[in-house]
Amino acid sequence: MLDHEKxxxxxxxxxxxxxxxEIIENxxxxxxxxxxxxxxxxxxxxxxx
Numbered sequence: 292m293l294d295h296e297k298x299x300x301x302x303x304x305x306x307x308x309x310x311x312x313e314i315i316e317n318x319x320x321x322x323x324x325x326x327x328x329x330x331x332x333x334x335x336x337x338x339x340x
Contacts, residue, residue, distance in 0.1 A: 308333060 295301055311333045318326050 304336065307336065 311329055315326055315329055318329075
């Protein structure tokens with residue numbers, strides 16, 4: 292495990308990423324605005340990099 296992977300903030304960001312994509316997958320069709328907004332939050336948080 293690399294040093295940055297041991298940080299709590301890193302672990303939280305990975306958990307957030309997994310939860311966000313699970314939520315995105317379960318948002319019903321026709322709610323593109325919500326899906327798009329959540330995707331932007333994930334990418335802007337740095338979790339998806």
